[in-house]
Amino acid sequence: MRRTMVLLVVFSLLSVWGVAQQTSEKPPEGPQPSADFVQKIIDFGPVAKGEKLNAVFEVRNLGQAPLEITQVRPTCGCTVANFDKTIPPGGTGKINAEVDTTAFLGPISKAIIVFTNDPQMRNATVVVKADVKAFIEALPRSLLRFNVLQGEPATDKVTLVASDGSTFKVLGVDAPEGPYQVKFRELAQEERMANYSGSQWEVVVTVPGDAKEGMLNHKLTVKTDSPKAPEVPLTVSGLVRPIIQVAPAEIAFGSVPNDAPVGRNIVLINNRQGFELKIEKVEVGEPFTTEVVPLQAGQRFQVAVTLPAGTAKGRTLKTTLKITTNDPTRKVIEVPVQATVQ
Structure with missing residues (x-):
């Protein structure tokens, strides 16, 4: 009896599921849209590197x-500028896409997925293709690297x-960002590659x-009279290092008690090869005291700054740590110092 009841329940569930499947697969009633793409693939063929394809x-x-x-x-690598959101029956809409080829070289294929309310085509894929060529090449590479002191x-x-x-001519070089000095010239016959x-x-x-000290990451654009490559992009990457690196750049004690001495350290690193750095004098405003600890002769030094116990409470102390060196380019290094005594 129990087995019979179980079988009846299973058959009932299967019947309901079958009806549901038929219902879900039933085509929508009434007038429906129908999407038809005039062209699903647009192939630009050979294009110059840096060209924007519309x-x-x-x-x-x-x-x-x-x-x-x-x-x-x-x-x-592809952006959609705009598209027609609603297309009336019998009408034609447009999808405007743009591909910037600056970062590409060789054959490319960029897909765009289009979602619609067409019950027979909920989504469709269109493709932008091209063969990106550097008609003017930068050798040995278009990336210039610097590690500058x-x-x-x-x-x-x-x-x-x-x-x-x-044949072509270089008309100029745009370097809108960065500290760069740029020169260009046509190579003589004996200098050519x-x-x-x-x-x-x-x-x-x-x-x-x-x-200035810091990272280098900028774009340069070489202008030419070539119709195939009117612009040739170059990238500059690298670092400008300080002759004497100070870490950290400031000494912040924060809020400290006055019942015990509190110390903070900075490290000086000599980045100049073949030069022996010497610290000739260290000065700081009262009540702070200092101590110089050589970590590597002529190359690395630790400067310890201490706030002694017994400093009056409720004060915010601001001063400057002055370090005199034998380096002619950074004779005096100044580091801000601040502490609040609780």
């Missing part, structure tokens, strides 16, 4: 109800050649000695 995909509504484009999702200028250079052997015909130009980039 692709326009047309979508026709062959149905009897408005076609809604609910979402357009581009893949990496502050106060000492550094130079790197590239040679521009035409991959198709054509072998195995390359056509024009050859040298572009020299210099980081001057007065460049």
Whole structure:
């Protein structure tokens, strides 16, 4: 009896599931939209590196109800400027996509997924294709790397050649950011790189000695008269290191008690090769005291700053630690010092 009841329940559930499946698969009633893409693949063929490709995909509504484009999702390297969200029956809409080829070289294929309310085509994929060519190449590479010691200028250079052997001229170099000094010239016959015909130009980039400490990460644009490559992008990457590195750059005690001495340390690192750094004098305002500890002769020093016990409470102390060295470029190093005594 119990087995019979179980079988009846199972058969009932299967019947309900079957009806539900039929119901879910039942086509929608009434007028419906119908999406038809005039062209799902737009192939630009060979294009110059750095060129921005504008692709326009047309979508026709062959149905009897408005076609809604609910979402357009581009893949990496492609952006969708705009698209028609509603297309009336018998109408045609557009999806405008853009691909910036600056970061690409060789054949590329960028997909865009289009979501609609067409019951027969909930989503569709359109593709932008191209063969990105550097008609003017920067050799040995378009990336210039620097590891610069502050106060000492550094130079790197590239040679521009035409991959198709054509002639061209460099008109100028835009360097809107960064401290760079840029020069360019056409190479004489005896200076040219072998195995390359056509024009050859040298572009020299210099980081001057007065460049500020910090990271280098900038874009340069070489302007040419070549119709195939009017702009040639270059990237500058690297670091300008201080001659004497101070870490940390300030001494912050924070809130400290007055019943015991409290200390903080900074480290001086000599980045100049072949030079023996010496600390000649260290000064700091009262009530702070200092001590210099050599960590590596001529290269690394620790300067300890101490706030002695018994300092009056309720005071915020601000002063400057002054370190005199034998380095002619950084004779005096100043480090802010601050402490609040509870």
